[in-house]
Amino acid sequence: MTLLDSVSVDPRAGRPIPDAATRETIGYAPVHSSAYLDEAIAAARRAQPTWDAIGHVERSRILNDIADDIRANADELAVILSREQGKPLDGPNARFEVAAAELWTRNAADTRLEPEIVFESEDGRAEVHYGALGVVAAIGPWNWPMMITVWQIAPSLRMGNTVIVKPSEYTPLSVLALLAIYNRHLPSGVLTSVVGDREIGAALAAHSGLDKIMFTGSTDTGRRIIEGSAHNLARLTLELGGNDAGIVLPGADLSQLIEGIFWGSFLNSGQTCANLKRLYVHESLYDEAVAELATLATEVAMGNGLQPGNLLGPLQNQRQFDTVSALVEDARARGARVVAGGTPAPELGPLFYRATIVADVDDDARLVTEEQFGPVLPVLRYSNIDDAIIRANNTEQGLGASVWGPDIDEAKTVAQRLDAGTVWINQHGTLNPLVPFGGLKASGYGQEFGVQGLKAVGAPKVISH
Incomplete structure (x- = not known):
């Protein structure tokens, strides 16, 4: 049996x-x-x-x-x-x-x-x-x-x-x-x-x-x-729950970091409490980051989990599928730019939603203020690090956060100012059974x-x- x-x-x-x-x-x-x-x-x-x-x-x-x-x-x-x-x-x-x-x-x-x-x-x-x-x-x-x-x-x-x-x-x-x-x-x-x-x-x-x-x-x-x-x-x-923010600092080498950023968000089709849910990118790197994330989202293999090679699966249930769809549509209605995905993938199955990158989205869009828990990442532009930190902390939740940049000391300084139980540097969501894990706020x-x-x-x- x-x-x-x-x-x-x-x-x-x-x-x-x-x-x-x-x-x-x-x-x-x-x-x-x-x-x-x-x-x-x-x-x-x-x-x-x-x-x-x-x-x-x-x-x-x-x-x-x-x-x-x-x-x-x-x-x-x-x-x-x-x-x-x-x-x-x-x-x-x-x-x-x-x-x-x-x-x-x-x-x-x-x-x-x-x-x-x-x-x-x-x-x-x-x-x-x-x-x-x-x-x-x-x-x-x-x-x-x-x-x-x-x-x-x-x-x-x-x-x-x-x-x-x-x-x-x-x-x-x-x-x-x-x-x-x-x-x-x-x-x-x-x-x-x-x-x-x-x-x-x-x-x-x-x-x-x-x-x-x-x-x-x-x-x-x-x-x-x-x-x-x-x-x-x-x-x-x-x-x-978590609405984890990531901040990409000026000078970050996206060629080395972009896959880590992508999987920090899209692990388990985005259905992870400590996934990266909002990405704040300095204006000097914004267009490059959006373009590279869109490429990864378009190319990643999605499909039935039992078929070899697939890396993203469906949303687990109808309720979550409906939530993700509604959040993307709200962002689109507010004028956000959907640069990859943004639609269901019914040819794969009833609850598949394409890996989605959303740019030029307002801070008050539901996709930013609510936890999407799905394969969607909003990418937001910033010019001043103090402003980015304020925006990243503007959530009732405080599970995780991440800082991405070439200078570890600078990244640690930013990490100290983020309201989260865990802050990762140049990674997101990695867990170790010996390292304590827990959240702040809600x-x-x-x-x-x-x-x-x-x-x-x-x-x-x-x-x-």
């Missing part, structure tokens, strides 16, 4: 899940009730003390075994992911995401978290130790469903917590396939999935049996989770990855003597 067959339920008891590219049904996801949710959390609560008691060494061994198992099943996982989410197998897409799921699982296993000595004198000493919180809810998105689920569950498990996973209703099968591999190695009750629509997600966030909620998704949904968690006082880690709070990520799912305890 394949992994997909093992997680797909009887059609009479489930909800059809379409192939993102063709819209043909690829399987059926379970639809769980609030009673099922109650039972899952109760089972997680019962399993947690024993899981915590086995200790870090044994939990790390198990997580490394899981990472090995993910690698052994990487091809099958990548095909499920490509079909359900839409991202191609090739390039920084489905195979890349499965490899990242393995890497972050292994990193959670191997990262050391030592007690911290925060005070020491002849009269005494104070140490901070980190233990398990209890039961963690992991509520994931549809854009990077496997990778981001691992960001949530692997450190939680390592710290001795049990976990309830609620995958996006758009991409449940890929997550269930990943969890099936995890659960080959875990005791019953330690890692459980609850599948359904937003109602079951809301019920999970407000459940009294939780100690921690980790959520990646939109800012609006994050606000509702905050409201729901007021009833259980669960700790929160929220990675919410992009959420809390950090993931490395030591900081383990602390985020741990309970600090001060021991003084």
Whole structure:
């Protein structure tokens, strides 16, 4: 039996899940009730003390075994992911995401978290130790469903917590396939999935049996989770939307940087929270940058993810396709210049939208003020760096940003003035499992990855003597 067959339920008891590219049904996801949710959390609560008691060494061994198992099943996982989410197998897409799921699982296993000595004198000493919180809810998105689920569950498990996973209703099968591999190695009750629509997600966030909620998704949904968690006082880690700005400084060598700028924006067909969403280019380089980006957008291979060579896939769902289309049309109606793309690609499939570069767009266009989450990049002109920084910071969100230029010290000076949790120089969106990641403003709070990520799912305890 394949992994997909093992997680797909009887059609009479489930909800059809379409192939993102063709819209043909690829399987059926379970639809769980609030009673099922109650039972899952109760089972997680019962399993947690024993899981915590086995200790870090044994939990790390198990997580490394899981990472090995993910690698052994990487091809099958990548095909499920490509079909359900839409991202191609090739390039920084489905195979890349499965490899990242393995890497972050292994990193959670191997990262050391030592007690911290925060005070020491002849009269005494104070140490901070980190233990398990209890039961963690992991509520994931549809854009990077496997990778981001691992960001949530692997450190939680390592710290001795049990976990309830609620995958996006758009991409449940890929997550269930990943969890099936995890659960080959875990005791019953330690890692459980609850599948359904937003109602079951809301019920999970407000459940009294939780100690921690980790959520990646939109800012609006994050606000509702905050409201729901007021009833259980669960700790929160929220990675919410982003409207990341990039600034290209005078003197930048576009021949060396333009591909990095392009993929910083168009990775996963633009469907990434920390993608570059707005590009501010100095007037001396503006026309060159627009022309080179348009060339890349026109030439990039787009199509069904299972076909070799394709690097961009469809929008994952109709709602996102409609959003992207509306934002481009609004910019066009305001007089913006669409220099590449700007239209759907129905010959490829129902939800394909051509890679699009928009120039001469107003700062108050919806394409600039809202997160497009699709294969569209607005390019804006500036003449004064102070003005560019003000415009880049003029958003309620603050997930990431980037600065592109030849002088690293100058770029660092600009980076210090940008309101973002991460600022990259001559790159955008690159992540490292050892480097903390999180947002500012309405992009959420809390950090993931490395030591900081383990602390985020741990309970600090001060021991003084």
